[in-house]
Amino acid sequence: MSYNASHRLARISPRKVRPLADMVRGKFADEALDILRFQPHRGARMLEKVIKSALSNAQDPDQNRGTSVSVDNLIISEATVDGGPVIKRWRPRARGTAYPILKRTSHINITLEEIEV
Numbered sequence: 001m002s003y004n005a006s007h008r009l010a011r012i013s014p015r016k017v018r019p020l021a022d023m024v025r026g027k028f029a030d031e032a033l034d035i036l037r038f039q040p041h042r043g044a045r046m047l048e049k050v051i052k053s054a055l056s057n058a059q060d061p062d063q064n065r066g067t068s069v070s071v072d073n074l075i076i077s078e079a080t081v082d083g084g085p086v087i088k089r090w091r092p093r094a095r096g097t098a099y100p101i102l103k104r105t106s107h108i109n110i111t112l113e114e115i116e117v
Contacts, residue, residue: 005054017043
């Protein structure tokens, strides 16, 4: 059984969050939260919230059809960070020209799966 959570339209560049997602992919969920807690990056807070949301989805009795799920047996099977829509702004430059500012957004997706112990 897999449990999903996502943060769509996160106001951070996917390039900044992908190394953090690579760091926790394949780890146990509680171990991943410990790793992210000590990272100084802003993207680590966002990823941490999505993992906590997936954990609460796993503990929800409506979600898992009344069966009990042990949080200790959940691993992060998928952690993807995809690019979202880009907000475009213009910055005035010398001699009447304009340079674009691209404010990138991300879609952060986490999938937890229960392993058999």
